[in-house]
Amino acid sequence: MTLQTLPRIALIEDDEIVRQTTCQWLELAGFEVEAFSHGKAGLDAVLQHPFDAVVSDVKLPDVDGLSILNELELHQVATPVLFITGHGDVDMAVGALQNGAFDFIEKPFEPERLSQRVSEAVDSYRQQASTQERQAYLARISGLEKVLIGQSRVMQQLREQVAKLARIDTNVIIYGETGCGKELVATSLHNESARQAQRFVPINCGAIPENLFESELFGHESGAFTGANQRRIGKFEYAHKGTLFFDEVESMPASMQVKVLRALQEHTIERVGGNQSIAIDTRVIAAAKADLNGHETFRQDLYYRLNVAQIHLPPLREREDDALILFEHFTRQTNPETRLASEADRHAILSYSWPGNIRELRNVAVRFALDDGISVMEILSNRPSSTMEAVQSDVPLLIQLHNFERKVLHECLVAHQGRIHEVMLALDLPRRTLNQKMKKFGLNRADYT
Structure with missing residues (x-):
């Protein structure tokens, strides 16, 4: 803050x-x-x-x-x-x-x-x-600032770096925690570059089965393997004259790393099952959560080929009050008539550590915009990252107390199978107070009977 x-x-x-x-x-x-x-x-x-x-x-x-x-x-x-x-x-x-x-x-x-x-x-x-x-x-932001939103010094420096690297047609590695917006930065590098009129082609290295990886990147000829009924253009060829983005590049199988290295060195590829060398002119941007230098499963020669320039994305907790700006942006984007966040909401936003970064903040903002009766603290209290089984020292006390009270009430309802009278006796609560707390925590008797 x-x-x-x-x-x-x-x-x-x-x-x-x-x-x-x-x-x-x-x-x-x-x-x-x-x-x-x-x-x-x-x-x-x-x-x-x-x-x-x-x-x-x-x-x-x-x-x-x-x-x-x-x-x-x-x-x-x-x-x-x-x-x-x-x-x-x-x-x-x-x-x-x-x-x-x-x-x-x-x-x-x-x-x-x-x-x-x-x-x-x-x-x-x-x-x-x-x-x-x-x-x-x-209301006044435009251009790159409308994409990479924030007034903090680190965001001003990031936009300056992105604008500079966009003009230089070279490979880049983007480092950042989950949810920081690595693909958004990669897209900005492409959109601000001379390649902006061509394709931006993202590929998540952690989501592709190893046996399909080569075909996904380089394409295949008809009959190259069982099920290959027609020629298929791979991502490298599809991104010709444009930008290829390797997300979670640290997950790239070792068997593929040497082939990607060769493609980057020779600027050519061959489709699976083919013999023809196909020239490619593709800018490659990679993203990783941790430093690839010295990574035990990542080839150092490929690392040096990719690591011409680096961008380090700051986590949301290091961006001063940008969380409030982003929260307001996402709520207005979801519902222009959204109510303003209260003082308690703003305090919760600024004091929470946001382990899921911008992605988590966006989800909370959307939920807030769609439900007029809910507070930010209530949303955070029900998120998996804030449960009592994994209490964090940087989670505000009010949220931890909220979590604990909800957990006790939930477990009592489970133990008594939703029998309200028994829950009242066990917790020594009047019926009206119990009803109010169940409503507050979104607990329904029918879910426990």
């Missing part, structure tokens, strides 16, 4: 003693405070410099609090305003509240009460500003 500076508060109070003590209270509560004795001076400062909140007396010698509120609205300054008011000024404060003030607090007040409300105002303001910033970012 991005580190934020101390919240800046503009305190406007004409009573010197009240101003000094309130300033001290707020500073002790962790705020950076700039105090003003006159409303005009405080208003000018807020209009010229960014503040996270304004704390102001309702009645001031030069202007009243409502005038300050109106001026801020006139200049489209969204900084929240909290008013401090004496008993006789409550009506004015209520009017200010109706005109957009965040809150008002009557004198005398508890310092803790003031600091709590100021903190809530700051959180609300920063969240609103952050949401607007993300929406503005998603």
Whole structure:
């Protein structure tokens, strides 16, 4: 999560003693405070410099609090305003509240009460500003940034590297954890290159049976083997003048690695069962989860042929607040009318480690967009990566507690075969509470009877 500076508060109070003590209270509560004795001076400062909140007396010698509120609205300054008011000024404060003030607090007040409300105002303001910033970012991006989305420094560097390597017609290895978007980067390298008008041909090395691998890559002639009833063009030939993408290249069978190496060296292939050499002009991009240098089952000569350039994709947990931007992008993509994520949702998104990276985030965002009644925490709590059997130290405590409560309830329902009265007795829960918890965790009695 991005580190934020101390919240800046503009305190406007004409009573010197009240101003000094309130300033001290707020500073002790962790705020950076700039105090003003006159409303005009405080208003000018807020209009010229960014503040996270304004704390102001309702009645001031030069202007009243409502005038300050109106001026801020006139200049489209969204900084929240909290008013401090004496008993006789409550009506004015209520009017200010109706005109957009965040809150008002009557004198005398508890310092803790003031600091709590100021903190809530700051959180609300920063969240609103952050949401607007993300929406503005998603609305203005174009080109490569619209594909490789993110404002973090590592994503800016990645886009620069992709743009540079796209112009150089050379082989590339992309490294990254599962779900980081390796194929998306490979596609971007192709689409930004001089080969963009030709084919981008992906092949997952881990998904092809070894006995079919050669035919899949090089094609075959009719009658080359049982079932080969007609000539078939292989991936290398199909990607001629374009780009061939080897995903999970570390899974390529050893018997095929030497043949792929020869094809890359000679720029020719032969179909299975054929004798004719076929010239190929294919750029090869490979992707792997771990470094291939010194890999026990991967040929080093093939590694050096592929490893002309490298791209390392950062996991989502190292991309600062990009998770929030991507979450908003995926939810809007799924349903443009999706509700905004709540503070608890945003906290869950930023504190979760995302072991499945962008792929996992996209799945959660789609589920969130399709179900108006579900929270991010509830979705994460029901995912296999968050179960109590495999508790992770980087899973937030609230999610672990949620998981544990659900697990206990689930096991009790299993043990008693869905007999509600027995479950009530075993867990010492009233019927209404049990029903609420079953609904909360998506547990249905019929599934256990």
